Amino acid sequence: MERRQMILVFAVLLLLSFLGAITLPKASAQTEVVPCIDPRGCPDLTVDKNRLRQWYPVKATFSEDHCSVVEGFTKPGTRRLLLFIYNTPNLGPGDLVIGNPSEHPEWFVFSPCHQHYHFKEYADYRLWTPEGYDMWVNLRSQADPNVVSQDLLNEHPEVQKHLVKGAKLGFCAVDVHPAPIHGQPLEPPKYTDCLANQGVSVGWADEYYFLLDGQWIDVTEMKAGTYVLEAEANAHHLFQEADYSNNASAVAVTVPPAAP
Numbered sequence: 001m002e003r004r005q006m007i008l009v010f011a012v013l014l015l016l017s018f019l020g021a022i023t024l025p026k027a028s029a030q031t032e033v034v035p036c037i038d039p040r041g042c043p044d045l046t047v048d049k050n051r052l053r054q055w056y057p058v059k060a061t062f063s064e065d066h067c068s069v070v071e072g073f074t075k076p077g078t079r080r081l082l083l084f085i086y087n088t089p090n091l092g093p094g095d096l097v098i099g100n101p102s103e104h105p106e107w108f109v110f111s112p113c114h115q116h117y118h119f120k121e122y123a124d125y126r127l128w129t130p131e132g133y134d135m136w137v138n139l140r141s142q143a144d145p146n147v148v149s150q151d152l153l154n155e156h157p158e159v160q161k162h163l164v165k166g167a168k169l170g171f172c173a174v175d176v177h178p179a180p181i182h183g184q185p186l187e188p189p190k191y192t193d194c195l196a197n198q199g200v201s202v203g204w205a206d207e208y209y210f211l212l213d214g215q216w217i218d219v220t221e222m223k224a225g226t227y228v229l230e231a232e233a234n235a236h237h238l239f240q241e242a243d244y245s246n247n248a249s250a251v252a253v254t255v256p257p258a259a260p
Contacts, residue, residue: 032106034239038094040202042242045096045233047249048179048205051087052231056210057219057256058083067113073167073214080220082253083210086123088233089179090200092242095190098173098198107238114171114213116194122170124149124235127217132162133228133250145245149235166217175204224257 036042057080062069064076074081090096101108101117108117128136136159143152153160175189181203191199200206208215217229232248234241241247 033237034096034098034107036094036240036242037097040095041093042240043090043094043096043200043202044092044242044246045088045200045239046091046246047231047233048087048089049249049251051085051207052229052249053251054210055082055084055229055251055253057081057254059259067111068213070113071111071167071214073216074218075220079218080222080255080258081216082127082219082229082255083216084125084229084231084253085210086125086208086215086231087177087179087205088123088173088200088207089205090202091179091181092202094242095202096173096200096239098191098239100196101194101198111171116171119170119173119238121236121238122173122234124230124232125166125217126230126232127164127166127219127222127253128228128230128250129162130226130228132159133230135159135162136230146237148237149232149248164217164219164222167214170208173198173200173206175199175201176207177205179203179205219255220258222255224255227253227255229253 059078059080060074061078062074062076066076068074069076098104098107107120109120110116111118139152139156139159140149172194174191174194178186180186184203186203187201189204190201191197210216228250229252230248230250234244234247237244
């Protein structure tokens with residue numbers, strides 16, 4: 001009798017939830033992965049290659065207490081940096097819905113230096129030798145398209161030794177630039193508040209401009225020459241996506257000689 005009563009109570013609660021009388025807890029709360037919750041489908045993040053081509057070699061001097069030093073983007077002193085733009089269109093059928101960073105400690109960590117939240121994982125920036133990049137493309141073509149890149153690199157140190165990594169930490173994903181999908185009307189931007197409502201709408205792109213802290217790869221120790229700059233969105237699969245195989249773009253870049 002007690003078991004039948006429990007089943008009846010649960011059925012009533014479920015019915016009330018459908019009628020809007022009460023709200024049952026969401027199963028996705030506190031998940032380690034930002035879930036796909038748009039009823040139209042999951043987001044599909046890519047990297048705009050044309051924007052990535054806008055790279056700039058510069059010199060900059062950093063103090064020991066500069067946020068870029070404190071957070072591991074570079075070292076103190078005068079450094080050579082390769083700056084670039086990182087633009088991530090959402091070409092999927094559904095929005096990337098993130099929400100308020102303060103409500104999701106499983107996805108974000110607070111930065112005392114910058115005084116705002118950073119994603120625990122957001123993007124990977126890699127600077128390859130041409131030979132190393134060819135090895136990487138060949139390796140990826142044979143691997144599971146859903147494999148996390150860093151896991152694959154860890155299994156192949158012979159490939160990993162051909163690259164230098166950037167250390168950028170993402171802090172906000174919002175609708176910045178229109179990225180219309182052919183044949184679909186462009187929706188108005190929905191996500192415009194880094195503090196309260198993050199996300200990327202279908203047909204829109206988030207963008208990190210090259211003047212932002214850490215939006216570079218430190219090339220101080222590298223020889224002059226031609227390299228391949230690769231940027232991969234959602235490299236650690238923090239965001240649930242429709243397709244992980246199209247998350248990276250790469251362009252040729254030139255590291256100039258160090259000034260005497």
